[in-house]
Amino acid sequence: MPRRRSFEPEEALRSIMEAFWAGGYEGTSIQDLEAAAGLKKQSLYRLFGDKRGMYLAALGLYEREQFALAEAELGGEGTVRERFERLLDGVIARATEQGDRRGCLICNASVDQAALDAATGREVTAMLARLEAMFERSLAGAALFRGGPAGRRRAARKLLAGYVGLRVLVKTGLPEALLQDAKEALLEGL
Template sequence: MARLREFEIGEALDGVMDVFWRQGYEGASMQDIEAATGLNKQSLYRIFPDKRAMYLAALERYEATEFVKAEEVLAGPGTARARFETLFDGVIALAAAGDRRGCFLCNAAADQGQEDKQATAVVSASMRRLEKMFRKGLEVSAPYDRDQKAREERASALLAAYLGLRILTKADAPLRVIKAAAAAAIRTI
């Protein structure tokens, strides 16, 4: 078999990520992964040594692809409040469109957080990166531009609210509940 090109590996990893994101580690079978990637087990094992390696690579892929979107919004124009409204509106739009996968990192924390130290380390590092993005997103508006403690506290609270919205989405909460929770979090900025 010819070697897979880099973009094909990326496409395969997107398929792997989607399976784990929707079904969790235990719920994902190799048959599901083969179907999602269009690759057979032998080809997958040429790229990844085992299912666990696929899972960890999928978590890293999630951060690499999904965090870019959040970072663009939080570093974009406007006040801190406007930036977070845009970010939270994105969660609402996904839920309204029927995307109820939630946050892969949240799913992984619940699914494998106590089972796998490597997965926990990846999730924890990703959460710290996201919190740092939230602090940076707040820096453009008072009092967060000059009060580091206020910025850190608000970033932590907004991170909890954001992840909570993603969990509500995964739990198939009514859209009105997701919208109300988002609005309440935005009012604190």
């Protein structure tokens, strides 16, 4: 009879994600991951294959959680501007009110590992494309874009670049006033 697991893989993965988010790929050792997950490396390797597998799984969990949050902030009532303002206000509030200055794990991975590891590069590129598509869907129905779908795509890409940039600015610890100014500049024209 096989032994039953005495841990939840999803909880272990969440702890692994938090460790990578805090320390990056290179700055997080296997010992750090063992301590975070409360598991020995043999169990971690059995679940995820290797450290790279843990990192990619952590990125996947991050995407699921953060994209669900973004979809909730972009959903609901309000104009296009109000919905994107809600999204950007959430980023700023998590940094300034809740003290979460880790930035975005996908952004961190794009700087930290995407150029060094093809699998991470592919994942980050795909995640950013999905975020762009989410933004483009959120802009659908807005009567403000010249050039139809191409104009909406350009607006989504502008918002993507600004959103990623805001997440990077958050990580640097810049003051809230600067973050608010960046947000307002990004929302101009919506």
